[in-house]
Amino acid sequence: MSDQPAATPDPLAAPPNRWRILVAVLFGLFAVNVTVTILAVSIHRIAGEFGTAESTMTWVVTGPMLAFGVVGPLVGKLGDRIGMRRIYLWGLAGAAVMSAASALAWSAGALIAFRTLGAIEGAATGPASFAVISRIFPKEERVRALGYWSMVAAGAPVVGVVIGGPLVEAFGWRALFWGQVPLILTAFAFAFRLFPETPKHLTGKFDVAGAALIAVGVTPLLFALNEGPRIGWTAPIVLASLVLGPAALYGFVRVERVAEQPLLPLRYLRVPGFTYAIVTQAVLNGAYMGSFILTPLLLQNVLGYSETKTGLVSIARPLAFALAGPMAARVVHRVGARKAASGGSVAVVVALVAMATLGASSTVLMVMACLALAGIGMGTAMPPLAASVTVSVEEADYGIAGAAQQMMIQVGVVFGITVMQSVQQTRLPAVGLEASYHWGYAAGVVLAAASVLTATRIASTHRSEAALHPETEPLPAL
Known part of the structure; x- marks a missing residue:
């Protein structure tokens, strides 16, 4: 029996308060995601407090990333079945509890466990918010709205990396999680009032x-x-x-x-607009976040920056991302989603090539220019990639589509960080400290270049009207 709803008016179709809903949804998404990576620059300090190895404490960052990647598809499909409002609110409530528990952690193992459990709860906010935004905004506004979604979903962890060091130096790491609790509870209150319910698809068995x-x-x-x-x-x-x-x-x-009722309908893997979009997101985020982890190490180990100065300089990247994301809709109007995504990927390639030339003689302006170009590239590429997914799947599967993106992004991030750091460490004995970072960035150039190729296959046309109404052009065959 089909679980598709009958052809009746959709109560979520372009509600007049949709922009207020968007603000409330994205506030919650930011409140949860900002601490996923916030401890990345303070691992040494926390390891010393708990008397454990730094390699063990890296799981404070990688544990939540793994949880986000694995749990995303599960909560996305569950949200399709019981409603995205309920999933979103549950996710916020659980994240608040785990944030308080993290502030009370008594050992390295407890902190890692609470952060990972918090990420499992927080993972629910990504697919739910993606599904609701995709439903309440008409096609002519969807790219812009998804630009804000991409900015927050990918930008909040980056902001966490930037502000983590200075905040820990000033207040201690436990204060970060105590401060997150009222932030999440505020987001819960707004979401409880404004977040709309989505249709439930209860037929069939959960996979x-x-x-x-x-x-x-x-x-x-x-x-x-x-x-x-x-x-x-x-x-x-x-x-x-x-x-x-x-x-x-x-x-x-x-x-x-x-x-x-499959968790991931495999028929979507035969749709280029879906498959190539999520692959591009994974590879591009891998290069982007891999460079974001390498750059603070380069600035501190080669240029001698302090943690606070490193954070201030690094603001150039999320700030550029924040400005470029909402403007991506205008770019799509002019050139189409394919060219916008490909152009954004090219900008990331150029930024990484420039980063590969940074060294002890580089100025602050040079470093910030490289970081800003990477942010502009990501902010331009991510919205049309997300929009390509929405026009390639059925509305009933928006939740699982958002979860698939979230999973692939996290897989790409872990892969990119690992590959780029591994290349840098492998080349260190042969070429020295400064040059080893050049090799690490070069690995990122390869990843970003691959995203340029896959971005050319996403769902789009060459004209703006068709880009906003992709159903007017048949999807290319594999």
């Missing part, structure tokens, strides 16, 4: 087997990517993860082919 297999498939691969460079690619646990992950993903595909 429990698919949910388990995607978790078992993605988690070991991300673990191997994260731990392989540190403990060795031939370590038994890494080799086992590299075998288990693909095997589980193969089982996931087999299960999804026969599932009554």
Whole structure:
């Protein structure tokens, strides 16, 4: 039996208060996501407080990233079944509880566990907000609205990296999470009042087997990517993860082919507008965030910047992203989504090439110009990529589409950070400290260049009217 709703007027179609809903939704998304990476520049300080190794404390950052990637598809599909409002509010409430628990953490293990559990709760806000924005905004406004969504979803963790060091120096890391609690509760109050309910699709069975297999498939691969460079690619646990992950993903595909209500409808993988858009997002975010982690190390280890100065200089990137994201709609109007996404990817490539020339003699202005260009490129590319996904799937699957994006972005981020840091560390003995960063950025150039190629296959036309109404042009065949 089909679970598609009858052809009746959609109560969520362009409500007059849709921009107020957008502000409330994005405030909650920011409140949850800003602390995902906020401790990245303070791992050494926290490790000293708990008397543990820095390598153990890196899981304060990578644990939440893994949770976001694995849990996203599950909560996205669950939201499609029970309603996005309920999922979003549950996510905010759980994130508030885990933030308070993080502030009370008594050991490294407790902090890692609470941060990871908080990310699991917070992961619900991404697919839910994506689905609601995609439904309440008409096509002529959707690219602009998704520009703000992309800015917050990808920008909040970046802002966390920027402000983490100075805030920890001034107030201590526990104060960050105590401060997050009222922030999330405020977001909950606004969302409770304004967040609309979405249609529920309750027919069929929940894909429990698919949910388990995607978790078992993605988690070991991300673990191997994260731990392989540190403990060795031939370590038994890494080799086992590299075998288990693909095997589980193969089982996931087999299960999804026969599932009554699949977690991820595989038919969408045959739609270029969906597949190439999420692949581009993953690869581009990998290069972007990989460089964002390398740059503070370069500034501190080679240029001698303090944590506070590093954070202030790094503001250039999220600020440029924030300005470029909402303006992407105008770019799409003029050149179409394909060219906008491809052009944004090219800008990231150029920025990484420039970063590969930075060294001890580089000025603050040079560094900020490189970072700003990367932010402009990402802010331009992400909205048309997100819009390509929305026009490539059925409305009933907006939640799982948003979750698929979230999962692929997190996989790409972990992959990009790992590859670029691994290349930098591998080249360090041969070429020295400064030149080793050039090699790390060069790996990012390769990733970003790959995103330029995949961006040319997303759903779009060459004219602005068709870009806003993609159904007027048939999707290209694979």
